[in-house]
Amino acid sequence: MYFSSLTLLWVVLIYTILMHCEARSVMDTPDISESNDKPTADYLQIYSDLMKSYMNLSVAPCDNFYEYACGNYGKVKPDRYSWHRRSTFADVVYTLSDIAEQLVGRMDLAEALNVSSELMVAQRFHNACLGAELYPSNAADPAYLDLIRSIGGFPAVDGAAWSASNFSWFNMSSHLTNYGANGLIREALLAAYPFEPYTKLPELGFDHIVNEVNFASNSSRAYKLNEERMRGYLKAFNLPDDKIDEVIAGVFAFWREALEVPQQCEVFYPFPIEIEFPQWRHYYDISWNGLHVSSKKFCDFYYIELDKVCQRHPEAVANYLAMQLLYKLDPKLKAPKYQRDYCAVTLVTSMSFLFNKLYMANNFSEEKRLEVSEIIQELRKSLRRSLEEAEWLDKETREEALLKESGIQTRIGSFKDNSRSDRLIRKIGSLKVVNESYALTNINLQRLIVEIERFSSRHFEELANDTKPQTMLLGMQVSAVYWMLDNSINVMAGLLEPPIYHRSWPLPLKFGTLGFTVGHELTHGFDTTSSYYDGSGNLRSWWSEKSRQDFEERAECYMDHYGGYVIPEINRRLNGKTTMDENIADNGGLRRALAAYRSHKKQLLEDPDQARISEQMPGLELTPDQLFFLGFAQVFCSEYEEEHYWKDLTNEHTIDKYRILGVVSNSEDFFQAYNCSVGSGMRPKAETCRIW
Incomplete structure (x- = not known):
């Protein structure tokens, strides 16, 4: 839709941007963690062997670099708890959960940091989790059924006692948001003050989202x-097979009709519209005690049409929502051996601000911070050179771009807001651990998680209007982010673990992993979205018309390039438009990282006091540049099932495999490092895309 008013376009743009300002982010190897006591040579050999174990050396790097670098990951990956796709990047959460499992016993540290009472709650929860019988799923626990009945009911179980006339699918969906469950309202929070809630279109299904x-x-x-997941829950209530078949068929019939509702969302238009869905007030009353009701960021047209479908299938909708709550409360263990992992991961994800305080005090060293700061400075110098050398920028736009770069703030570890962090930690003290019922404890925990996530949104009136998103206070997370509203790059402490970083690694590996990640975030300051913000974080058009046109033409090259990839497992093309900013950041970030490595190496060699520079990993017969590219690729080794492709197909990040292939097939440096000729798999044609 096009609007004649320029002002209106800017308003729509800023709402669009802020609703997508989530943190942009690009091992189970406890014996090679940062804190191990083994000599560096031994550690490097261990990690080199791990890198080699991921590789498929039967594939030539110029034919398929992903397969060459990551082809064996699925066969050798650590056997850990997971109910989603696995990847080396995501596997860092296991490193952090292993650390949390150690920190949960550190009462001495907690006392020194004045969080001992909160750590005692964490200990009680951890012991309750370890001692519970979580496999197979305890879906039929009376506590879960009581909760379901209190918010809408479970007709499959309650039969004639359930009344369709007293049921509201919308109210039940609203209640589900209080436990973090995905019903028919998929809640998200704006990343910018005052952190209002808004809705994304719901995703139907359990382990596999469904579409036409x-x-x-x-x-x-x-x-x-999906049939298997629902059958498992319904069997737990001892329902006969014919009844189970009937319930599942009803849910499937509802899904098929719901999938026909046009996927239209009015969320980006903060002005009166002709059609309004009248029930939104109930959501704000149930989920927010009436707070934010005037913010009006909903998908009215979609919900008006969805309501018609739900009115035709009330019993099926209630059954679906009941099972969605069970799905949220379900640890989803595949075997009893994963319970310890689940409990440790849950500590990190549910009590993140407590363990963040312990982690930052115990595990984040000044030596790490200083080296990361040095790497960031090299990347920023590389970015400035890129801005200076971009011949397609005119003089005025270049000066603005350089001014923006000079104003970038750098944060390593996390953003500091001690008052808010302490208040978030104190929330943990309210968790009631019920010794005789893990189900009740789990319900209380899920409610606490949501309350913590909503904290800044609930208390916005007490906060300054330049308050940062509370996720930026968490150093113990695997994340880096460029925050356009204050022109800052934020590298979280939890990111500084293998396969992204280790202090003992040789320079090309550090720059290929952490350097790429930093370069990616810096490049976000100059992607198609952030380019509308200036160096002070203000929404302002600082581009000349010609430079903007040249920029957009170059960006279209990436859109076309990535849009050409077909995912054979689901026979679908990547969306080059949705992923364009991330692809620009990937390509610019890796190019800047290699230039920064070469510049840093040159400076070191010119220093007469510099000892020998480490540029190789033992047992990997690779040149420094080849090691650089291998390190980059192995940040994104992954294992996908069909359902993961469908899930990630709509993500703003390109699917891992194609992130690697897309970048190296646009890199002249990669072609030179591996001697790839035109016509090879990674270099199908001579032309490449480039902005920065």
Whole structure:
């Protein structure tokens, strides 16, 4: 839709941007963690062996660099708890959960930091989790059923006692948001003050989201996985098979009709519209005690049409929502051996601000911070050179771009807001651990998690209007982010673990992993979205018309390039438009990282006091540049099932495999490092895309 008013376009743009200002981010190896006591040579050999174990050396790097670098990851990856896709980047959470498992016993540290009472709560929860019988799923626990009945009911279980006339699908969905469950309201929070809630279009399904394509046949994986999940929950209530079949068929019939509702969302238009969905007030009353009701960021047209479908299938909708709550409360263990992992990961994710305080005091060293600061400075110098050398920028736009770069703030570890962090930690003290019922404890925990996530949004009136998102206070997370509203780059402490960083690594590996990650975030300051913000974080058009046109033409090259990739597992193309900013950041980030490595190496060699520079990993017969590219690729080794492709297909980040392929196939430096000729798999043609 096009609007004649320029002012209106800017308003729509800023709402669009802020609703997508989530943290942009690009091992189970406890014996090679930062704190191990082994000599560096031994450690490097261990990690080199790990890197080699991921590789498929039968594939030439110029034919398929992802397969060459990561082809064996699925076979050798650590056996850990997971109910989503696995990747080396995401696997860092296991390193952090292992650390949390150690920190949960550190009462001495907690006392020194004045969080001992909160750590005692964490200990009680951890012991309750370890001692509970979580496999198989305890879906039929009376506590879960009581909760379901209190918010809408479970007709499959309650039969004639459930009344359709007293049921509101919208109210039940609103209640589900209080436990973090994905019903028919998919809540998100704006990343900028005052952190209002808004809704994304719901995703139907459990282990596999469904759409018109993947749900067309009862032999499809989407059909089978969702049927299996629901059958498991319904069997727990000892329902007969014919009743189970009837309930599942009803949910599937509801899904098929719901999938026909046009996917239109009015969320980006903060002005009166002709059609309004009248029930939103209930959501704000149930989920927010009436707070933020005037913010009006909903998908009215979609919900008006969805309501018509739900009115035709009230019993199926209630059953679906009841099972969605069970799905949220379900640890989803595949075997009893994963329970310890689950409990440790839950500590990190549910009590993140407590463990962040312990982690930052115990595990984040000044030596790490100083080296990361040095790497960031090299990347920023590399970025400035890129801005200076971009021949397509005119003089005025270049000066503005350089001014923006000079104003970038750097934060390593986390953003400091001690008062808010302490208040978030104190929330943990309210968790009631019920010794005789893990189900009740779990319900209380899920409610606490949501309350913590909503904290800044609930208390916005007590906060300054330049308050940062509370996720930026968490150093113990695997994340880096460029924050356009204050022109800052934020590298979180939890990111500084293998496969992203280790102090003992040789320079090309550090720059190929952490250097790429930093370069990626810096490049976000000059992508198609952040380019509308100036060096002070103000929404302002600082580009000349010609430079903006040249920029957009170059950006389209990336859109076309990535849009050409077909995912054979689901026979779908990547969306080059949705992922464009991330692809620009990937390509610019890796180019800047290699230039920064070469510049840093040159400076070191010119220093007469500099000892020998480490540029190789033992046992990997690679040049420094080849090691650089291998390190980059192995940040994104992954293992996908069909459902993960469908889930990530709509993500702003390109699917891992194609992130690697897309970058190296646009890199002249990669072609030179591996001697790739035109016509090879990684270099199908001579032309490449480039902005920065």
